Every structure is written in structure tokens, then in C-alpha cells.
Amino acid sequence: MLAVNAGNMLFKRETHKSDKVKAAQLTAELIIAANEYIEYDALNIGAYDLSLGIDYLIDKLSKSKAPFLSANLYNRHGQRLFPPTVLTEVGGYKVGILGLTDSKLKVDKIPSGHKLVVADPIKEAQQLVPQLIEEGARLIVVLTDLKGGALRKLVRKAPGIDIVISSDKRNNRSLPLVVDDSYIIHLDRGGRGVGQLDIDPVTDTADEEGSSTRGRVVNDRLLRNNYVQLRLDIPDHPIVGPMVLGAKVHISAAQLEKMNGAHVDESDCGKEFVGSDSCRSCHEERFANWKKTKHAQAFQVLVKKNSQYDESCIICHSLAFECDNGNISLANVEKFNNVQCESCHGPGDLHVLSKGEQSMKPLPTKKTCLKCHTPERSGEDGFEYHMSGICGNRS
Ligand code: HEC
Numbered sequence: 001m002l003a004v005n006a007g008n009m010l011f012k013r014e015t016h017k018s019d020k021v022k023a024a025q026l027t028a029e030l031i032i033a034a035n036e037y038i039e040y041d042a043l044n045i046g047a048y049d050l051s052l053g054i055d056y057l058i059d060k061l062s063k064s065k066a067p068f069l070s071a072n073l074y075n076r077h078g079q080r081l082f083p084p085t086v087l088t089e090v091g092g093y094k095v096g097i098l099g100l101t102d103s104k105l106k107v108d109k110i111p112s113g114h115k116l117v118v119a120d121p122i123k124e125a126q127q128l129v130p131q132l133i134e135e136g137a138r139l140i141v142v143l144t145d146l147k148g149g150a151l152r153k154l155v156r157k158a159p160g161i162d163i164v165i166s167s168d169k170r171n172n173r174s175l176p177l178v179v180d181d182s183y184i185i186h187l188d189r190g191g192r193g194v195g196q197l198d199i200d201p202v203t204d205t206a207d208e209e210g211s212s213t214r215g216r217v218v219n220d221r222l223l224r225n226n227y228v229q230l231r232l233d234i235p236d237h238p239i240v241g242p243m244v245l246g247a248k249v250h251i252s253a254a255q256l257e258k259m260n261g262a263h264v265d266e267s268d269c270g271k272e273f274v275g276s277d278s279c280r281s282c283h284e285e286r287f288a289n290w291k292k293t294k295h296a297q298a299f300q301v302l303v304k305k306n307s308q309y310d311e312s313c314i315i316c317h318s319l320a321f322e323c324d325n326g327n328i329s330l331a332n333v334e335k336f337n338n339v340q341c342e343s344c345h346g347p348g349d350l351h352v353l354s355k356g357e358q359s360m361k362p363l364p365t366k367k368t369c370l371k372c373h374t375p376e377r378s379g380e381d382g383f384e385y386h387m388s389g390i391c392g393n394r395s
């Protein structure tokens with residue numbers, strides 16, 4: 001078995017608002033420390049991993065045993081900053097792994113960016129793939145945060161790549177695709193699951209009809225890609241679990257400190273979104289019903305878990321994500337907490353100002369619920385709650 005990571009593991013964006021740098025650092029340091037308990041064969045450095053600067057990254061990774069790769073990150077003197085490849089063996093089979101960082105990275109935007117040169121990943125691959133094959137690699141795996149067209153271009157221009165594992169910057173995973181003789185898979189970056197790729201030789205006897213497998217045959221290999229969801233009920237690692245809890249206390253404290261005096265610039269919280277209290281006077285019964293639902297308590301469960309300033313939780317447990325247009329401002333977190341009327345119904349300012357004359361958005365549908373009630377939260381079997389009842393009766 002090989003354990004790999006395609007990149008953008010440490011950070012989720014290219015730049016950080018100043019009030020979130022501390023929390024981003026603590027999170028990255030937690031991930032690096034936790035990595036010591038996962039026996040990775042290789043990890044790629046994604047462009048976002050450089051968002052706190054190359055000096056920061058090198059300093060943190062120098063204390064880590066995890067094998068981070070990037071073939072196309074250089075210093076100003078033309079020296080590579082990380083190993084470009086590893087050659088490893090699985091079941092007597094030599095596998096060459098190559099790390100490529102997305103060269104669209106805006107170097108001038110990151111701290112100490114002037115020290116960094118990001119070379120063309122395709123040129124690096126053209127040189128390194130044949131080299132790995134010469135060294136005996138029978139399977140070539142590229143780990144990268146390149147995407148879309150750039151990925152297709154890579155496999156066409158650098159022949160010999162068998163598998164590309166790409167970390168998608170959007171929070172999506174998509175079906176594997178085959179371009180020429182290369183197999184390209186994407187994973188989301190939410191850490192919500194683990195991709196599992198089984199590679200078997202194609203045998204004459206089995207599966208001629210393709211009956212028992214859903215895989216694809218590429219280059220005489222049967223590839224079967226699976227996505228294993230990391231459900232909340234999977235027990236935590238005995239060491240990493242407590243580490244995460246400890247780090248959360250620090251992250252929350254750091255966020256709280258920054259919240260004091262924070263102000264919000266571009267936000268619709270308090271402008272387009274007015275909060276459930278503004279609905280109460282005219283929709284007394286709906287309000288009373290909502291108060292009784294778990295939605296009205298959704299922020300409290302985060303407080304209990306010390307995760308109330310963890311963006312990856314706030315997005316579904318509060319209105320702040322909606323009203324900050326997806327880029328949560330800490331100043332809004334307390335004020336626009338919980339799943340509120342407008343989490344489902346959309347912004348209510350015009351409706352309230354017009355005393356109900358101006359309609360709300362069309363009524364929520366099941367799709368509205370699925371934004372938050374994803375399979376890993378609400379079960380593999382899909383979303384089963386009844387829509388009626390979640391918002392009471394007419395009033
Ligand atoms: C994709 C949206 C989403 C994200 C992200 C999310 N949650 Fe939730 N969470 C939910 C939903 C939906 C439920 C209710 C599940 C159900 O019962 O169907 C829930 C339930 C919970 C519960 C159970 C509450 C109870 O009644 O026992 C806890 C605790 C919780 N979430 C904590 C967290 C934490 C901590 C994070 C961040 C690490 C987080 N959630 C991130 C959507 C989300």
C-alpha cells in the first residue's frame with residue numbers, strides 16, 4: 001500500500017486575512033504534527049501550502065519526517081527546495097512518485113515570495129518521468145494541485161505518467177478520467193474522506209464481462225477508485241484525537257483575541273441578512289417552532305466542542321457563512337450564529353422592510369437542506385428528514 005497526499009493540505013487559500021493568520025498557523029502546525037502518525041510515502045506541496053511564505057514552510061517542514069515533494073519549487077540560485085521525486089517499492093513493484101506544484105501561484109502575493117521561483121511543471125515532468133523509468137519505476141504517479149486543462153496538458157506532453165492524483169481547490173471531487181493512457185483522479189480538500197485506488201493486473205479469467213468490478217482498464221491494469229468517507233462515528237486515533245482537541249483550545253483562544261475590535265468590511269450580515277429576531281413579530285408561531293429545533297442550538301454544540309471559531313464547522317452551524325458570502329468574518333460569528341430562518345429562506349431585509357409585501361426567495365427545497373445535511377453528517381442513505389415540521393405550520 002502507498003499513502004500519498006496531493007497537496008494543499010496545510011492551508012485552504014492563497015492569502016489569509018490578518019486576523020486569521022494565527023489560527024491558520026496553529027492549524028497547519030497541528031496537521032504537520034499529526035502527520036507523524038501517518039506513514040506517508042509522499043506528499044506534494046500545493047500552491048496554498050505556501051500561503052504563509054516559503055520561509056515559514058521550510059522551517060515547519062524541517063522538523064517533520066513526512067516526505068514532502070516538489071519538483072518545480074526553486075530558490076533564486078536555481079536549487080530545488082524539496083526533493084522532486086521518490087522511488088519506492090510495493091509488492092515487489094517499483095513505483096516512482098513525482099510532486100508538482102501549481103505554477104499559477106502568485107508568488108508576489110505570498111510572504112518572502114521573492115525568494116521563490118516556480119518552474120514550469122510540465123518541463124520538470126518531461127525530464128523526471130523518463131529518469132524514474134530508467135531507475136526501474138514500473139508505475140509513475142504524479143501528485144499535484146494542477147487542475148483541469150493543465151492536467152490534461154501535463155499527461156499529453158509528458159508521456160509515461162500512469163496515474164495523476166490531484167487535489168482540487170474547489171471543494172469537489174469528481175469522477176476519474178482517462179486521458180491517453182493516464183488515469184486522473186481528483187479529491188476534495190475538505191479532509192472529509194480518503195481516496196482509495198486499487199490497482200490490479202488484468203487477468204484473462206476474471207471479469208471478462210465486467211460483471212463484478214466497476215473499475216477501468218488502463219494500460220493493462222484494472223483501476224478501481226473508491227472514496228471512503230471519514231464519518232464522525234469513526235473513533236479518533238488515540239494520540240491524534242487528543243492532539244486535535246488540545247489544538248482547538250488554542251485556535252479558539254487565538255480567534256477570540258482577534259475578534260475583539262474586529263470590524264467587517266464587505267459583508268451582507270446586518271444588511272441583507274437581518275437575523276431571526278427580526279422575523280419574530282410577524283411569524284410568532286414559526287419562530288417558536290424554530291426555537292425548539294436543533295437548528296436554533298446548532299452553535300451551542302460547537303461551543304461544547306471548542307470549535308466555535310473553527311471555520312470548517314461554522315459554515316454549517318451558523319448563518320455567518322451565508323451572510324459573509326462564504327468568507328467568514330469573525331466579527332459576525334457570535335452575532336449570526338445558529339442555523340437561522342435565513343439559512344434556509346435566504347436574505348430577509350427587503351421582506352422585513354416592506355412588512356412582507358416583498359416576497360422572500362421561493363420556499364426552500366430539499367436541495368437547501370443538502371447544503372449542510374451531507375451524507376457524512378446525516379447518513380449514507382441520503383437525507384431522510386421530513387421537510388414539513390422543520391418549520392412548523394402556517395402562521
Ligand atoms: C457540511 C455541513 C457541516 C459541517 C462542515 C459541520 N457540521 Fe456538524 N452537523 C451538521 C449537520 C447537518 C448535523 C446534524 C446531523 C443530523 O442529525 O442529521 C450536524 C451535527 C453535529 C453535531 C451533533 C450534535 C448533536 O446533537 O449531538 C456535532 C457535535 C457537530 N455537528 C459538530 C461539528 C463540528 C465540531 C464541526 C467542525 C469540525 C462540524 N460539526 C462541521 C453539519 C455540519
Ligand code: HEC
Binds near residue numbers: 290340363387
Ligand atoms: C431548516 C430550514 C428552515 C428554517 C431554519 C426555517 N424555515 Fe421556514 N420553511 C422551510 C421550509 C422547507 C418551508 C416549506 C415547508 C413548510 O411549510 O414547512 C418553510 C416555510 C415557511 C413559511 C411558510 C411559507 C408558505 O407560504 O407556506 C414561512 C412564513 C416561514 N417558513 C418562515 C420562517 C421563519 C420566520 C423562520 C425562522 C423563525 C423559518 N422559516 C426558519 C425551511 C426553514
Ligand code: HEC
Binds near residue numbers: 276281345361395
Ligand atoms: C412585518 C411583518 C413581517 C416580518 C418582520 C417578516 N415577515 Fe415574512 N411574511 C409576512 C407577510 C405578511 C407574509 C405573507 C403572508 C403569508 O404568507 O403569511 C410573509 C410571508 C413570508 C414567507 C412566505 C413566502 C413569501 O414571501 O410570501 C416567508 C418564507 C417569510 N415570510 C419569511 C420571513 C423571514 C425569514 C423573516 C425574517 C427575516 C420574515 N418573514 C419577517 C410578514 C413579515
Ligand code: HEC
Binds near residue numbers: 316371
Ligand atoms: C445551514 C446548514 C443547515 C441547513 C441549510 C439545514 N440544516 Fe438541518 N441541521 C443543521 C445542523 C448543524 C444540525 C445539528 C444541530 C444540532 O444538533 O445542534 C441540523 C439538524 C437538523 C435536524 C435535527 C436532527 C436530529 O437529530 O434531531 C433536522 C430534522 C434537520 N436538521 C432538518 C433539516 C431540513 C429538513 C432542512 C432543509 C429544509 C435543513 N435541516 C437545513 C444544519 C442545517
